[in-house]
Amino acid sequence: MSDDPEDRMLGWDESVFRDEHVFEIDWLPETFKHRDTQMETLKYALRPAVRGSRPLNVIARGPPGTGKTTAAQILFDELTAQTDVKTVRVNCQMDSTRYAVFSRLFAEIFDYEPPSSGISFKKLFSQITDKLVEEDEVLVVALDDVNYLFYESEASDTLYSLLRAHEAHSGAKIGVICVSSDLELDVIDALDTRVQSVFRPEEVYFNPYGQAEIADILGERADRGFNEGVVGPTVLDRVAELTEEQGGDLRVGIDLLRRAGMNAEMRASRSVETEDVEEAYDKSKYVHLSRRLRELSDSETALVEVIAAHDGQQAGDIYDAFSEQTDLGYTRYSEIINKLDQLDIIDADYTNVEGRGRSRELTLNYDADAVLERL
Numbered sequence: 001m002s003d004d005p006e007d008r009m010l011g012w013d014e015s016v017f018r019d020e021h022v023f024e025i026d027w028l029p030e031t032f033k034h035r036d037t038q039m040e041t042l043k044y045a046l047r048p049a050v051r052g053s054r055p056l057n058v059i060a061r062g063p064p065g066t067g068k069t070t071a072a073q074i075l076f077d078e079l080t081a082q083t084d085v086k087t088v089r090v091n092c093q094m095d096s097t098r099y100a101v102f103s104r105l106f107a108e109i110f111d112y113e114p115p116s117s118g119i120s121f122k123k124l125f126s127q128i129t130d131k132l133v134e135e136d137e138v139l140v141v142a143l144d145d146v147n148y149l150f151y152e153s154e155a156s157d158t159l160y161s162l163l164r165a166h167e168a169h170s171g172a173k174i175g176v177i178c179v180s181s182d183l184e185l186d187v188i189d190a191l192d193t194r195v196q197s198v199f200r201p202e203e204v205y206f207n208p209y210g211q212a213e214i215a216d217i218l219g220e221r222a223d224r225g226f227n228e229g230v231v232g233p234t235v236l237d238r239v240a241e242l243t244e245e246q247g248g249d250l251r252v253g254i255d256l257l258r259r260a261g262m263n264a265e266m267r268a269s270r271s272v273e274t275e276d277v278e279e280a281y282d283k284s285k286y287v288h289l290s291r292r293l294r295e296l297s298d299s300e301t302a303l304v305e306v307i308a309a310h311d312g313q314q315a316g317d318i319y320d321a322f323s324e325q326t327d328l329g330y331t332r333y334s335e336i337i338n339k340l341d342q343l344d345i346i347d348a349d350y351t352n353v354e355g356r357g358r359s360r361e362l363t364l365n366y367d368a369d370a371v372l373e374r375l
């Protein structure tokens, strides 16, 4: 490149990006490095399905953004392309009851939605299992973000129905991959004993990537997404370092690369510099929060707003403020608090309050403005 400053400036018809899509969160990477052991265990568990038998069940655990969904997606794509095994991924943030999970299975298996007038769960269940038996198909279900089924107390019933399908229904063969990013939740322990007695899953742990691994993975993504020479090693290392600081959630790193690229363009620069990364970090570090807030229901969102306005106060007092806005009872209110606590949006710790005994104090885990901006 010449030293003429004009040459280092980006023209209107130019971009630092070669392909911006690779920075979209649901873009499926072509290479999936540093996950060989996890992929091997998953393949081992699913192999019986290829032979027409019931596969082993699996629990895949690990912090957010460590490749759990991607692993399941890659395997499901391979199974669909190369075998007769039927695969369905259910996003339990969206389908968080047993009925909703089975409705999703129905829609994927029959290629049309179950009747909107509503049919009984029993009927929904038997139509699915009958079809599997009739077609002699093995079904593998990935319950992605299964922790949400626990938050709604639907996990035991859902798993019980899936796991007992072969007994209840003349040999329907179903295997389940439970994907959880809630490390405080002990999935097996939290199930009813009747489910525990039939659920002996293989466990696969997705450990957080180290800084060097993050740099390696993101370097590959940067090569695909940016034009040559746009992101140098110093910038990449800084992105990896910040990503590791955020618990190794690769989404933060991917978002950082995209935003830093946009910042460079804003300066009409042909290359991304560390200052672009630092500026991007103010937004990217909240990727996780944004994702969690986006999936909340209206009443859950309303409660987050009220807590933001009364940060650090007692649960009873916050309920008084909340009940002015909604007609939800205290029980439902407590359930929502538990969910927001499990999602790490708030802390709800018991404290001793003089004259009132033990009460929960509700505090936001993030800066209130950052939360309100994203609601």
Ligand SMILES: Nc1ncnc2c1ncn2[C@@H]1O[C@H](COP(=O)(O)OP(=O)(O)OP(=O)(O)O)[C@@H](O)[C@H]1O
Residues within 6 Å of the ligand: 024, 025, 026, 027, 028, 029, 031, 032, 033, 034, 035, 062, 063, 064, 065, 066, 067, 068, 069, 070, 071, 145, 180, 181, 206, 217, 250, 251, 254
């Ligand atoms: N080894 C890897 N190579 C390339 N990209 C990866 C790798 N691991 C994760 N990613 C990317 O990181 C992002 C997050 O991955 P993914 O959604 O699979 O994480 P997750 O563990 O399922 O997260 P969550 O628990 O929050 O749902 C995705 O865009 C994915 O493409």
